[in-house]
Amino acid sequence: MAWAFMAPRSHPETGNAPLNGPSLKARAMRLLARREHSREEMRRKLGAHLQEGDDLEGVLDDLQQRGWLSDARYAEQAIRAKSRRFGPIKLAHALRAKGVDESTIEAGFRAAGADGAANIDKVWASRFGEPPADERDKARQVRFLQGRGFPLDDIFKFLKQFPRTP
Numbered sequence: 001m002a003w004a005f006m007a008p009r010s011h012p013e014t015g016n017a018p019l020n021g022p023s024l025k026a027r028a029m030r031l032l033a034r035r036e037h038s039r040e041e042m043r044r045k046l047g048a049h050l051q052e053g054d055d056l057e058g059v060l061d062d063l064q065q066r067g068w069l070s071d072a073r074y075a076e077q078a079i080r081a082k083s084r085r086f087g088p089i090k091l092a093h094a095l096r097a098k099g100v101d102e103s104t105i106e107a108g109f110r111a112a113g114a115d116g117a118a119n120i121d122k123v124w125a126s127r128f129g130e131p132p133a134d135e136r137d138k139a140r141q142v143r144f145l146q147g148r149g150f151p152l153d154d155i156f157k158f159l160k161q162f163p164r165t166p
Contacts, residue, residue, distance in 0.1 A: 021049065024059045032063070036074040039064065040099020071100050075108030079116040085126075087118045090149020120150050120158050131162035 021027075024046050031037055031045060039060055046056055063069035075095055082091055088109065095105050109116055124145060132138035138159060145155045 024049065024054055024056060025062070028059060028063055028069075032068055036077045037069065038071050038074045038095075038098040038100050039069060041074075042069060043099075071104045072107055072111070074098070075100050075104050076111040076116070079108050079112040083112065083116045083118045085123065085148070087120070087123070087145070087149030087151070087154075089151060091118070093149070118150065120145065120154060123148055123150070124158065132159065 022030075027046055027049055028042060031042065037045070042060060042063075043056065046059070050056060060069065078095060078098075079091055082094070086094075091109075092105050095108070096102075100108075124141070127144055128141055132141050141159065142152075142155055145158075146152065
């Protein structure tokens with residue numbers, strides 16, 4: 001039966017009294033069926049359900065070996081999904097918070113390609129429809145784009161395309 005691993009575990013000593021809840025592997029499979037997770041994120045989520053005798057690292061290693069758990073795939077998917085709203089600085093920061101290392105983040109940006117390239121003009125247009133009217137408005141737009149994770153140099157290059165107001 002394909003879903004046998006989802007059944008509750010039996011007690012290790014007696015072999016017949018079920019323990020509380022499904023096994024770590026079953027929990028991991030349920031989480032991965034919903035969306036990609038980083039290894040660190042999975043460790044944190046499953047760590048709350050550890051019981052005596054559980055081997056969390058062994059479960060994570062098995063999932064990774066089978067290709068079901070991948071930090072690289074998680075990074076690429078997260079970059080593709082969020083690049084329409086956020087810039088590269090914010091995306092990289094969010095991935096670091098989930099336990100993804102720098103080389104995997106860089107590889108994720110390369111793998112995402114054009115789909116993962118944050119488009120500063122689309123993010124700007126979603127909030128502002130017209131160029132800044134004065135310096136105060138320009139500062140407000142710069143702060144918004146910085147908050148979305150775009151580098152300051154890119155923001156100034158982008159805003160330079162608009163004609164200067166007196």
